[in-house]
Amino acid sequence: MSEDCIFCSIVAGDIPGRIVDENDDAIAFLDANPMAPGHTLVVPKAHHVRVADMSAEESRALFDLVHELAPRIEDAVDADAHTIAVNDGPDAGQEVPHVHVHVVPRFADDGGGPIHGVAGTPPSLSDDELDDIAESISG
Ligand code: 5GP
Ligand code: ZN
Numbered sequence: 001m002s003e004d005c006i007f008c009s010i011v012a013g014d015i016p017g018r019i020v021d022e023n024d025d026a027i028a029f030l031d032a033n034p035m036a037p038g039h040t041l042v043v044p045k046a047h048h049v050r051v052a053d054m055s056a057e058e059s060r061a062l063f064d065l066v067h068e069l070a071p072r073i074e075d076a077v078d079a080d081a082h083t084i085a086v087n088d089g090p091d092a093g094q095e096v097p098h099v100h101v102h103v104v105p106r107f108a109d110d111g112g113g114p115i116h117g118v119a120g121t122p123p124s125l126s127d128d129e130l131d132d133i134a135e136s137i138s139g
Pocket of ligand 1: 018030031033034086093094095096097
């Protein structure tokens with residue numbers, strides 16, 4: 001637990017949160033400023049800032065809870081779909097430095113868009129550049 005972390009305080013029960021479910025390593029609660037009805041945050045119970053900071057086990061537990069909850073959230077608010085996303089690092093828009101998966105219910109007429117819009121202007125990459133990037137990632 002990090003003393004000055006708002007999500008650690010919710011996990012510990014020190015501040016109220018509308019908790020909707022949990023498993024051994026992850027817990028889910030409603031976002032306080034929802035982008036849509038049912039907007040839920042799924043977080044590891046332990047304090048980790050970035051996705052890669054979690055253990056593989058914690059990471060699995062986190063997505064297990066997302067997987068468990070997504071259809072229940074969709075049913076609860078009669079949504080048509082979901083956007084499921086993580087702002088992983090401040091330059092990606094992460095404001096709370098405790099990993100959290102946003103599960104945002106989407107509706108056919110909500111006026112939103114796909115996740116393709118989040119990264120700014122798309123780069124124009126040659127086949128060679130794409131090959132180099134794939135090689136760097138695969139190691
Ligand atoms: P981020 O930009 O870090 O990906 O998103 C942080 C999210 O946490 C925002 O959607 C914001 O509404 C939510 N949030 C911030 N403070 C609180 C809080 O005290 N309680 C809850 N339930 N959500 C919060
Ligand atoms: Zn924390």
